[in-house]
Amino acid sequence: MKIDQRVHNFSAGPSALPTEVMREMQENLLNFQGSGMSVMEMSHRGDHFMTIIEEARTRIRRLYGLDETWEVLFVHGGASLQFAMVPMNFIGQDQCADYIETGIWSTKAIKEARIQGKGVHIAATSEQDGFTQIPETFDFQEDAPFVHITTNNTVRGTQWHNLPDTNGTPLIADMSSDILSRPIDLSRFGVIYAGAQKNMGPSGVAVVLLRKEMLDRIPENLPTLLSYRTYAEKESMFNTPATFPIYAISLVTKWLEETMGGLDMMAAINARKAKSLYDAIDADWFYEGTAHAKDRSLMNVTFRLARQELEPLFVSEALKAGLSGLKGHKSVGGIRASIYNAASEEAVEALIDFMDHFKNRHR
């Protein structure tokens, strides 16, 4: 591979960013818009960065059609810190929240609530199926402050395609791996959070969409940076935010709006990419999808080779062919192609071509 050549990157996260975004970042790296400095060297209170963070916020608002009843917050860390902040902010002393367990990320979210001694009720789990599907029946409590779900499960490659009927209880969702990949029915959610490093930018920041009325539930006297209220009141600038990752988010959301044409268009492309790939998997016995077909993820396509002993060869030959990051999560093995927004249709076609060639050589 030549030094200036980019691979097709199927990494589960951190993951591919649009090449045109990377080029814009590169061009401006030493001197952003004539400022004589990089975005990462400038005061977060200066005009340049204030414009950048406002653009990131506004574009996210516009992409999801968020009105003024919603806050868009940039919080330090990733989803894992959100696992702790959600119960800290939203499970009161005598309350018990509903959690739906659909994979290791939701298990971790549940664990963080329990560490704090908060009330947790498992309303459904697919653990008995090795998390290869999304549950269909739920044991919701009547007075739960929220129902927590993980909208997409990177490890097993499952995704919620229909939201559960919570009878009015707001959903709080970890949307790290499918945020901004499709339109969503916002009316069902109280809070949506997502680490940036799959569909939005570099790691180190989480985007939180929060319905303003949720702010009233937050107790006083939380550590300042662990209260969503701080981020809302200070427009995510109580302290120095993760300026460069937020800059990247502003560029990625610009690309989503201006190049890809918004979430409807992006969703159509994502559906097309996933369908081509699942069709290739389902073509015959050589490849086998691992998630239940009804719940297959459009973001993380997981499969095995019927002859599993060929999988290491598949991964290493793919890498030689310029297809990177295809090894499955260490806890389950197999193959995983993460095809987030920035994975192009060309990349998916290249993968399908490789799969065909590999099959022809090894069947």
Added chain:
Amino acid sequence: MKIDQRVHNFSAGPSALPTEVMREMQENLLNFQGSGMSVMEMSHRGDHFMTIIEEARTRIRRLYGLDETWEVLFVHGGASLQFAMVPMNFIGQDQCADYIETGIWSTKAIKEARIQGKGVHIAATSEQDGFTQIPETFDFQEDAPFVHITTNNTVRGTQWHNLPDTNGTPLIADMSSDILSRPIDLSRFGVIYAGAQKNMGPSGVAVVLLRKEMLDRIPENLPTLLSYRTYAEKESMFNTPATFPIYAISLVTKWLEETMGGLDMMAAINARKAKSLYDAIDADWFYEGTAHAKDRSLMNVTFRLARQELEPLFVSEALKAGLSGLKGHKSVGGIRASIYNAASEEAVEALIDFMDHFKNRHR
């Protein structure tokens, strides 16, 4: 200013990074070492990033001469989250920690301990002097778990030049604005923390140096990402770390070792830069330093114009001359030149030249 020209950046943070570091980052932005992707697009568990984080850790260890009794951790967020984590981890239920108050950052650290209902004793404060000096007498408790100090105060431009005698109680220090600027007597410290965005890299990550024996004091059942033990046990990789900022830290520490020649050399350069600038301020009545001379910071040089009404003109003309970020902190006004490691001697000379010319035109 031409589009490819960089200003002399005196911003208090985020702040200047070495131009050669920025160039290396730029060259590799789309394709890091033949990987075909940016550092910000690659798995944190892959060989490339594992090498990067290990290099950042090792270089910090070597620069400070840290032996195996110390941990080097990369924690999400900046110093403000550390203000909360320190008491959470290190003030036990019946304990009371000593804090020395030397400016708004130490005041914020104290506030975060109190929010959690932790015992806090103010062992000294310079509030009565508007934080323009470092206290010299201390009312230490005998059994405090630690003494907290802020080694450098960006707003008022003061810095600890001699550590207080704590009679064996370990110091915990916020070293955000002078980390890696000079050698330190490590034997006095239990924990040192610093947001990256002044002397090390972009915002979004804090570096924590922690004496291993401090780990034994940490209570069980803290939220996972708020316990230093998690970062120690998982080598700062419990979840996705802020990969790109850590990459920048690896390059800045490489520059510190290989270009600047280590902390002794860096400290000598920093002392020279500060002396030139303070000499220019002290030359006559036109400029006036605002911190007590004995406690002047080598990192943030704060001063006023005797004719304060000229200060806005000073800042705007400086900017036209390619000298950026000289406006004092909004809470105190005046002029502040932040001359962290990456502010070159050439930049400081350019500032002194400008100050001379400005004085000649306006005296």
